[in-house]
Amino acid sequence: MTEDGFRRSYKGESYNLGLAVYSCGLQRCRPSHSWGPAVRDHYLIHYIVRGKGRFTSGGKKWELQAGDAFLIQPSTIVSYEADLTYPWEYDWVGFNGSDAKHLLRQTGLLDMEPVFHCPPENRFHMLLADIIAVSGSSCSAEARMESGLLRFLAELMDTFGTHVPSSDNSYSYVQKAIQFIDRNYAGSIDIEKIAQSAGVSRSHLYRLFMAYINMPPNEYLTRYRINKAAAFLKDGGLTVGEAAYSAGFADQLYFSRVFKKYMGMPPSKFSGSTAKEGLLHGKE
Structure with missing residues (x-):
């Protein structure tokens, strides 16, 4: 897979007010490929499948590798860059909507650093691949992407959200x-x-x-x-x-x-x- 050989799905004309996938994909980066410093207008989670890279947020820098992930929140200045000798490959999903922050709060990620290490037995790569596989702009594709996103967020809740109150x-x-x-x-x-x-x-x-x-x-x-x-x-x-x-x-x-x-x-x-x-x- 080349750097351009990844799949993406963007939100269509309608503005989903509950939970909507804005973009998703799998990317194998070239050495030192970078993004930012800049901001997003939605939530974005990257999961590193293989390779290495750096993520910067709030003036702090992290060296990341396979099994690590990072969360970008709206209006937060971040940047990230693939390693020169062992550039990373990652899955990602971008999303937003009126339920997005509430659901993310249940995962526990909003109370953690923006980077987190996933346990070896995690299913994140498979769940993100499921979202990518059904990506598209039709109403049925959007429904399937959102269903996949909910399963992914549920897995994050099971993995990191054990101390999050069940009621809000x-x-x-x-x-x-x-x-x-x-x-x-x-x-x-x-x-x-x-x-x-x-x-x-x-x-x-x-x-x-x-x-x-x-x-x-x-x-x-x-x-x-x-x-x-x-x-x-x-x-x-x-x-x-x-x-x-x-x-x-x-x-x-x-x-x-x-x-x-x-x-x-x-x-x-x-x-x-x-x-x-x-x-x-x-x-x-």
């Missing part, structure tokens, strides 16, 4: 808020109503969302609605106006601006001819 009361407030959004996104809801549904203040809800989801609740609501609108346009054959209203956007022009911000294109261009022109004030 703070996260239950986030779950209540997310459930309220899921049931009421199409209506006239705001952060005050969402906080009331969860039984917390607006300020506390903000802190909980930042702690568990890495985004404020108003951005979560907007992303959720945009995701729903994208699904309506792609799969429901709705006009732009119909999709906007169905997703909870009363102002269609505002919807078009926000949609383009998050999806990288205006809604009328989304999914080709599936998204029909339907603006109240003419074409975009």
Whole structure:
């Protein structure tokens, strides 16, 4: 396998709000191949299959080899480099979503150093290979990747998470808020109503969302609605106006601006001819 001979799967247009695989693959690096220093916008776990390399985070450097792994958290400046004489080969999986931090907390990894050594009898390589094997951009492939990711995280919980409390009361407030959004996104809801549904203040809800989801609740609501609108346009054959209203956007022009911000294109261009022109004030 050459350095370019690896498989990757990227998250598609929709924004999965629970748990989503962003990328996965197996890479055999050339000598001194490096990445960073830079940041990621999602969680990323590398498992070293063979070879050696270096990982740097927070000004600290680790020399790693087969059986070691490292976790990159969002917005953390890191860098890593393959060894000059025995460059590493590693599996990786990148992921995020509203449940990602909660699940990672159950693994115990968030309370450890970003690097960790896996026991010899571990199944991590096999579980990551399973995710890579089903990678793709279709809905069924995404479901299979997420299923594989859950099995991988469960294995991490069994291996490293023995001292993690089984319950997390703070996260239950986030779950209540997310459930309220899921049931009421199409209506006239705001952060005050969402906080009331969860039984917390607006300020506390903000802190909980930042702690568990890495985004404020108003951005979560907007992303959720945009995701729903994208699904309506792609799969429901709705006009732009119909999709906007169905997703909870009363102002269609505002919807078009926000949609383009998050999806990288205006809604009328989304999914080709599936998204029909339907603006109240003419074409975009």
